[in-house]
Every structure is written in structure tokens, then in C-alpha cells.
Amino acid sequence: MLPKEVLFSFFPKSTNKRYAELLNTFSSLEYAWHATRAELKQTKWKQELINEFFFWKKDFNEEKTQTMLAQQEISYILRNNPDYPELLQNIYDPPFCLFIRGSLRKCTIPLAVVGPRKNTQYGKYITTELVKPLVEAGVSIVSGLAYGIDAIAHSAALAANGNTIAVLGGGIDKYHITPASHTGLAERIVEHGGAIISEFPPGTIPSKFTFPRRNRIVAGMSFATLVIEAAEKSGALITAQCAIDAHRDVFAVPQNINSPNSIGVHKLIQSGAHLVTQATDILEILEVETRTQHKETKTIIPESPAEATILQYITHEPIHIDMLTKQANMPSAEITGTLTIMEMKGVVKNIGNMMYIVCK
Template sequence: FTSYGKRTALNISRYLARSGFTVISGLARGIDTFAHSGALEAGGRTVAVLGSGLDIIYPRDNEGLAEEIIKNGALVSEFPLGTLPLPGNFPRRNRIISGLSTGVVVVEAAERSGALITADCALEQGKEVFVVPGNIDSPYSKGCNKLIKEGAVLVEEPAHILQELGYDFSNDLGKGKTFTDLTVEEKELMKIITNQPLHIDDILASSSLSPQKLNTLLTIMELKGAVKQLVGKYFIKV
């Protein structure tokens, strides 16, 4: 991987996590590691799909990262406990990564990269493939640029991914709308919910409401156009 790939993977995963999406990757060294790390740094969820049994973390230097993922997501494997990380396991693992995903983002990929296998699986499963363009002189971008030539969606900034998937809420943020028909309780919630995605559990912890009451109020506020619910029970102020 390159410094460009690292920076881009972190930026995209942070953005998607803050937007309420779960970041799914394979816990491998490089781009996978940065994808998981970016989601965790943003306070979001991430899932790692392993090419080994759940009791064998590979690579070993990602054991600490795996522990953090367990706290804020999950480790997933189709292989029985005790299964070693054999080379043939990883292409099989990649089809699960794409299968669990709404879309697949390829940040860096050489001509013979596992990321290209994941992209192929995504296309077979009817999933969208997003690709970050790279330096034409970099071997780490050969696979990416090939996918773009073949029709993958070119990504210049993280918002392009959400727009392509139909989750474009960027134009609604920060407009500072004033709602005069909100109740006292709803106005109190508007002080908690901001322009940054906030999970319903965090809203509950910051309020004095019961879970049932909070769900009712959020539904009413969404109908009034005061808040918007994102994927994963995250809410933003409109």
C-alpha cells in the first residue's frame, strides 16, 4: 500500500462510519487494517471477515485491532475453530465480504490483488463496485484503473458513494431550519441531535426519556422533517 492509499482508506471509512454505515473488511495488513481503524476512530461499527477460524487471528500483529473490533462490531468466519489461514481460504472469504456489503470500495489494487476477487464477487452478487483512481505509474493502482475502464463507479470523495447508493443527505445538512410546531420534549431532543450522525443509544443516554418514548418522538420528528434517520439507527438534524 501507499501513503495515498492509507490516507484515502481512513478518510472513506471514517466518513461512512459517521454516516451510520458498518465498514466490512478482511483484517489483512494494509488497506483492510486502515478501513477497520478508520471506522473505529469515528466511533462507528466494523466487521472483520476472517480466512481462518475465529480462534486464530491472522495476521498476528492485528490481534489488538481484532479485540477492538469485537467491542464495536464483530469477527465473522465460515471456517471451524482451529482452521489455519491457508492461502486458499482468502478468496472464499472475499465472497462473504462482498455478500455482507451494500457495495464494495476498492482503494488500491495491484493487477493480481485479492481486492479484485472481492470486486468480481460483488458484481456476481449484483452489488455496486466503487473504485478510487490512482497514479498511472503506481503498481498499486493498476487493478483500480482497470476496474474503472471496465465500468466501475469512480470515487473522488466519500460522498460520491452515498450519492450513488441513494443516500445523499449532504444537501440537507446545516441549513439551520426552525420548527415552530415542536413540543417541549421534541425541542429538547433537537438540542441533542446535531448535523453529525448520532446513534439512538447515544441520544437515549443524553436524554431522560424511556426507550419507547424516544422512539415515538423520533418517529414524529422525522414525519415533521426535523430529523432524518440514517442506516443503523443513526439520526441527524435536518
């Protein structure tokens, strides 16, 4: 038999507030499940909602649901379970039931990493550069499996043999992974010891109303939230606000001021978010000791006058080759040839769209 918390979660109109109203009225959810219409009227549930509940309950098949969960290898964690994420217990309105595929056991130092679905090449690069040393230090990456920075963060964690958790705004059954093109990524997360979780039962189709609730879990189960990029109005900012509301640290990566994805992160920094330029900025505040030896930073010694000139203008801030050519006042052919040689030596990197940065 499934716990009544799980059964109630399958009711489409179920919310934490309505769940609490049942507990405030009845001695147990077992009693509430078998309550009559008259008894349910004692709660704050309106008659229309009560009618909908009984209509839904009449067709609900608990045995079929239990079989489906087993076949999909989906388990659940209730708030009174010791495996329930401790940090999530401490937020406003924590989920009374979490559905999970995989395991949370390796998630010891969770950090939310968020950003836009339409990321820049710089956003992709910096996410990968930050995630690798973070997971090597034992940090677990928590994100939302969406397009853009979410997927990049999950993939970077897996590539570094790290732990990552995906929080969905819909069902976690294999038929409702959103976006569907990330089903393979979701499977890899589970296979590598991570987890896919949601407060929404299997079969739930995500909507504009479920994603903000997903964001509060992403932030709520994490020690801090790292915002890679964010436009002025962005889901990443909602996640950051959830972290602030839960009294958690927020980190933000500075951006090119001409990029639309810089507006949100720069406002966060102006409001007190920690500015991040390297992983140690985060690890120090989280008081996490790195598990790998820090490589000594070496001075880049140019091997030609052309390299020396280029190194005066190329930094960790992306610069387009056209702008570099103009600033360095060099022929475009010489710039192109010198950059190619410098990239082969690992001195600079083309992060896409002919945008270059200097390597560490």
C-alpha cells in the same frame, strides 16, 4: 447439544457442496450424522471421504467443542436463522454456518472496503478520508483484517466511532486470529459493537484456498465494494469480481498512473466501476443521507506570492516535494518553508515520504 450444521463444519473436509449432497440424500442432517457407511454411499461422497469422516468423527468431542465455543464467546448463525445476513443469502454458494464473535446488529448499511496489503501512503490517507464520513452517515465497514488497507479501514471506522465487521479466512478463536499482530484490533472491533466472523470453525489455519472464500463473504454481505488500490493481480480484485457476480456495485479510487497499485483500480473503472473521489459519490449511489451537515467548501486564499505559486501545482493528487520544486521553479528552501507554514494552517498535508496534497 450443538446443531449438526455446526458439527459438520468442524469436519476438515466439509464444504458447502458436500453439505448440500447430504441434504439431497437424507431427510435431515441429524439423520446424516448418524448414517452408516453404507448409507453415506448413497451420496456423492467417495469411499475415501467417507472413511475420513468416520475416522474424524470417532475422535470428535462435541461436549469439549461446546465448552470451547462458550469460553471463547463464539456463537454461530445458520442459514435458516433470521439473524443470518440477508445479502449473504443471495450470493452463489452462501455459507451454511457462520461463526461469530461480537454482534451484527449494528451492521445496517455494510460496505466492503478492500485494497492491498502493501498500500501506498496515498492509499492510507484516502481510506481514512473516505471511511470517516461514511461511518458518520451510518455505513458499516466490512473488510478482512489483513495488513494494509483492511486494517486501515477497520481502524478508521473505530476512530470515527463507527461500526466495522472483520471477515477472516480462518478460525476466529483468539489463538488463530490472522495476522496475529491484529489480535488487538480484532478485540477492539468486538468491544466497540462490531463483529469478527468466519465460515471456518475455530482452530482453522488460513491458507491460500481459504482467503478467496473469505473474499466472497466480504463482498457478499455488503451492498457494494470499494476498492482503494489494487495491482494487476490482487485479492482486492477477487473481492470486486465477487461483488460483480452478486450484481452489487463496485467503487474504485483513481490513482497515480505510475503506481503499480493503480493498474487494477483503473481497469475496474474502465470496466464500469463507479469512480470515487469523495464519500458522497458512494452515499448518493447507496441512497444514504448523510447524518452530519456538509461543510461549505471554502476557496483557499493564498497569503503570499509563494503560497499562490505552490497552489497552482498542488492538488488532491499527491506530488513529491522535488517535483513541486521543479514545477514551481522556486528555491528548495523557500518551498520547504512555505509548505511548513501552509501545513500548520491546514492548507496542505504531508501524507508521507514528502508527498503533499491540498486539503479540502
